[in-house]
Amino acid sequence: MSISKNRVESFSDGVIAVSLTLMLFQLQVPEGFALKDILGNAYNFFGYVLSFIYVGIYWNNHHHLFKVARGINGRIMWANLNLLFWLTMVPFTTTWTWKSDFAQTPTAMYAFVLFMCSVSYSLLTRLILRSGGEHSELRQAIGSDLKGKLSIPIYAVAIAASFFSSAASFSILTVMAGVWFFPDSRIEKYLLADKTHEL
Numbered sequence: 001m002s003i004s005k006n007r008v009e010s011f012s013d014g015v016i017a018v019s020l021t022l023m024l025f026q027l028q029v030p031e032g033f034a035l036k037d038i039l040g041n042a043y044n045f046f047g048y049v050l051s052f053i054y055v056g057i058y059w060n061n062h063h064h065l066f067k068v069a070r071g072i073n074g075r076i077m078w079a080n081l082n083l084l085f086w087l088t089m090v091p092f093t094t095t096w097t098w099k100s101d102f103a104q105t106p107t108a109m110y111a112f113v114l115f116m117c118s119v120s121y122s123l124l125t126r127l128i129l130r131s132g133g134e135h136s137e138l139r140q141a142i143g144s145d146l147k148g149k150l151s152i153p154i155y156a157v158a159i160a161a162s163f164f165s166s167a168a169s170f171s172i173l174t175v176m177a178g179v180w181f182f183p184d185s186r187i188e189k190y191l192l193a194d195k196t197h198e199l
Contacts, residue, residue, distance in 0.1 A: 008076075008077060015087070015088060016059045016084070028044055043098075048094065051094040054117070055087055055090055058083070071131045079124040090117075110162075111155065111158040118148075119152055
């Protein structure tokens with residue numbers, strides 16, 4: 001008997017919502033009330049926005065992933081917890097990076113956490129694919145998942161780049177956020193085509 005995916009989704013939504021809230025609480029409010037005070041805090045605000053977008057991306061794609069998942073087992077639940085663990089590390093590394101003024105080690109740790117989020121999401125996807133079988137909706141929707149496979153080494157490059165230039169590392173991470181900003185349309189297109197075919 002498979003485990004209800006609704007419970008897994010609801011739990012995941014709650015954990016992700018708490019992570020986003022923690023990031024907001026850690027955002028430092030400027031002491032002054034002039035525009036220059038906001039601009040002086042621009043880098044911190046950028047870090048918050050980037051982290052918010054990343055967590056939002058995983059929440060969005062997690063929703064799409066479970067939308068076509070047909071069976072949930074113990075391995076998938078642990079893989080999902082693993083992903084949530086790394087997502088809950090985002091607020092910590094974001095705050096550390098802010099307070100260090102984007103120093104080398106905190107930036108590397110921030111990039112490492114995003115790297116592990118990508119690895120964890122890839123593992124979760126593979127386990128759901130394996131659970132669904134060769135002809136599952138998810139397998140037909142994402143195909144070879146080239147974008148997902150290429151993302152992991154690019155995050156690794158961002159980690160390496162952080163030891164030479166924090167700006168270069170964050171540039172890579174910002175580009176990757178742009179690549180993944182929109183929900184995985186492959187699943188949406190597949191489900192839409194499937195419904196059209198049924199009609």
